[in-house]
Amino acid sequence: MLKKSFYFLFFGVLIFTGCGGGGSSDSVSSTSGVVPILSVPTNLTITKNVDANFSKILKNRGSAITSCTVSPDLPTGLTLNNDCSISGTVSTDENGVLYTFTATNALGTNSVTTTIEVASAITATISGTITYDSVPVSISGLDYGSTTQKAVRGAVLEIVDVLGNVLNTVQVDTDNTGAYSVTVDGTMVKVRVLAKLYKAPAGGASSWDFQVKDNTNSNALYVMEGSLASLSQNSRNLNAPSGWGGSSYTSTRVAGPFALLDVVYQAVDKITTAQADAVFPPLNVFWSKNNIDADGDKALGQIITSHYDSNTNGFYILGTENQDTDEYDVAVVAHEWSHFYEDKFSRADSTGGFHTDADMLDMRLAFGEGFATAFGCMILDTPFYRDSLGNAQAALSANSNLELGGSTNNPGWFSETSIYNILYDIYDSDDDTGDTLSLGFAPINNVLINAEKDTAAFTSIFTFIKALKDANPGNDTAIDNITQNESIAPITDINGTGRTNRSENASPLYSGLAVGESVDIVTDYSASASSFTRNKLGRYNFVRFTIPSDGNYRIDASSASGTNLKFMAFKAGTSFIEISSTAGNPNAVYGTAALTAGDYRMFVTDTNLKAGTTISVSLANN
């Protein structure tokens, strides 16, 4: 009986499922495909005696075409194929004739008309200017009312024929007009401008390959195009419009990629003035109107924020209207570019994490972020760092003036604001409170790509200023005045000796250690007390030691019960982890490794932030 009931129940379920399934989308059948949807330019000029493969011109966005007719007959030498493509070569001139193409598939037919002319190729020089709509960022956010057309500088420009062939490629001039001039052989052409800066590698010379791509569209390179027109019309001025319609974006934001490209252009221009042979690794700038401040899939535009990503050799820039767009926030773009430059040409020891102007940060993060803001503003030659957001991009989430040194909230060696004020004052030619120095860009760049890259200590304001003073000995007093303006006592070494500001976190900043010895570090978490502050001042404690000879070594770190210790050590001039806490208990960890002779830097941290503790660190032969 039970068995019968089971069958009955099962049958009932089957019936029900079958009924329910009838309403699901999976069971709905529909006829797929659409009639041919043809498009073709109004006028086509075919070059005489040139092979004409027009599959790219007669475009079909419908289902596959099964047959195709044309009326009247095509010029002698041309063949119409079943898919409406055209092939062949014409050997005689022909004035314009209106042709009607009719395409058919299983679902219907569609017709288009075009006037075809056959002409001999001519040689002509096309010239003009290339510009983009530039929207300035003011204290009220993006100021669309003050939009100007700025030159697209240094971009790659192509002359393209009706078949899509690139007839010639040039670089748009690097002046402030965006002028170009290019000579080609052909009949009907259009101008295409790539959001790309390119200079081919050549022995001993600078080179680069920077491209602006759409991460939400197969990483496609942004380009803007003019219309196909006779080569006899040889003056072509192109402008990339912003797409702004008065209160919102109402058309394609063509200018966005070119606004981004121009910041990169300024960066390259600035750096090559100081480093003429700079060979830049390829870099992609990923931007899309879909790029939004959400976490998720970057291919869907969910990038959280504008940021540099060393894993993809690119930086991502926000673009979602009425939320946060950054393509016109030039200081934000230059800041991200500076992270790329620091990563590839110098060394970045920053911890990451969130940070604000008034924070007391881990010195590595403070320097990394302060440097990027200052360096970006040097590239743009402006002291203003502004970041727009919100409805109609009419608000600011950041508005800093790097000339306001001396008025920083929580100033010091742990403040990104102090760092960018100091670096910009050293760079700029405007004297202000505490600032009489105008070193310019090259000395700062030289320190960044040389001493800062190879320093034995963690990258910080101490390593940078020490190297800058060493390289510019006549400016010691002026540099000290600038750092003291931010409550930083004169810097005399890379280890931050002699701190008078937040000395509880710097007495000493680095604990010295030798083989066969141990050192006790007294922790102070008064500036990093909450669980959100993994990158704040005091969270990490620093140790330095010298390995006298190659060999096997062991480092131990121990503290009170309830602590959770971690450490990592790095050799001078590298970011490679040589030895770390890989064994032991949470409050007594150790690591062993074969180390080569040289100077090392190390951090040790208690992730539990247990107050009132001492951490003992020892180094021994193993």
Add this chain to the structure above:
Amino acid sequence: MKKLKIVWTLATVVLLVIVMNYQNGTKKVYKVISGDTTKMLKKSNLPVDIKYTSEQVDVNEISNVNIIISSPLSEGSLKVKVKDLKNSLEGLENQEYTFVLSQGTNSFPLNFQVLSEVNGIHYISLIFSVEGKGIKSLSIPVNIGKEVSISQKSKITIRNSAGTPLSVSQAEEVIR
């Protein structure tokens, strides 16, 4: 006894049908998407982060969205303006919340139930502000439909002779 068995069987079937009907009327959650903005190095602005989950459901089905807002700030009031970024969600009239910040961990939950008649990715926009500290925006995606993707309708993509995909836009042009 036989009658009892028949009644039991019929009752069981009726009950099962009721249960199945109920289940069929219940939404199907294709996926619960989650996010955490703490993992990214931020632009320098208001220190606020979110962790969230949102249910990917069919059109006209309710998606539960759960958000935890966190901030290390220890004083002031955190204002949160909530809006439907694309005006495509129901159940999310423009709202504003205020949370009092204090020493220690500041963690504030927000929960929404939203639905949409349109397949695709929708966004809940949060604009945070603290007087004297600044403002910041973050978004939560809400996926509607079994498959979601960004509309490709407005995109013109071709490949050049080197095979590079190009995103082509029309320039304003003056030809002479």
